[in-house]
Amino acid sequence: MAKHKKQKNNKKIVKEKERKKDSPSFFALPFDLKRWISGVAMFLVAIVIALSFFGLAGIAGNKIFEVLTFLTGKTFFVFPVIFFLLGITVIKTQSKVIWYPLLLSIRNLRGFKHGK
Numbered sequence: 001m002a003k004h005k006k007q008k009n010n011k012k013i014v015k016e017k018e019r020k021k022d023s024p025s026f027f028a029l030p031f032d033l034k035r036w037i038s039g040v041a042m043f044l045v046a047i048v049i050a051l052s053f054f055g056l057a058g059i060a061g062n063k064i065f066e067v068l069t070f071l072t073g074k075t076f077f078v079f080p081v082i083f084f085l086l087g088i089t090v091i092k093t094q095s096k097v098i099w100y101p102l103l104l105s106i107r108n109l110r111g112f113k114h115g116k
Contacts, residue, residue: 042087
């Protein structure tokens with residue numbers, strides 16, 4: 001009897017999880033739209049960083065310049081190109097697993113500063 005009751009409870013839990021998974025949340029956006037938003041955000045970050053080279057990005061741009069120069073040194077000047085290429089990649093690719101390689105590539109940029 002207890003075994004039968006436990007199986008019923010498990011079925012109820014599975015059904016509730018499936019129902020929650022299928023019901024869209026208030027902020028649910030299609031995958032394509034999320035990709036486009038991320039890509040445009042990457043382009044904007046590239047533009048702000050590029051403008052900060054020349055002091056044209058305002059107070060926030062100057063702070064970004066100071067912080068990223070402190071963290072990465074001369075490698076900082078590669079960031080606009082990287083963010084521009086990432087924007088293109090995010091928009092063009094159909095894969096959902098893109099952020100982990102992105103984080104690894106940005107982290108590995110630090111090694112370029114100490115290269116000979």
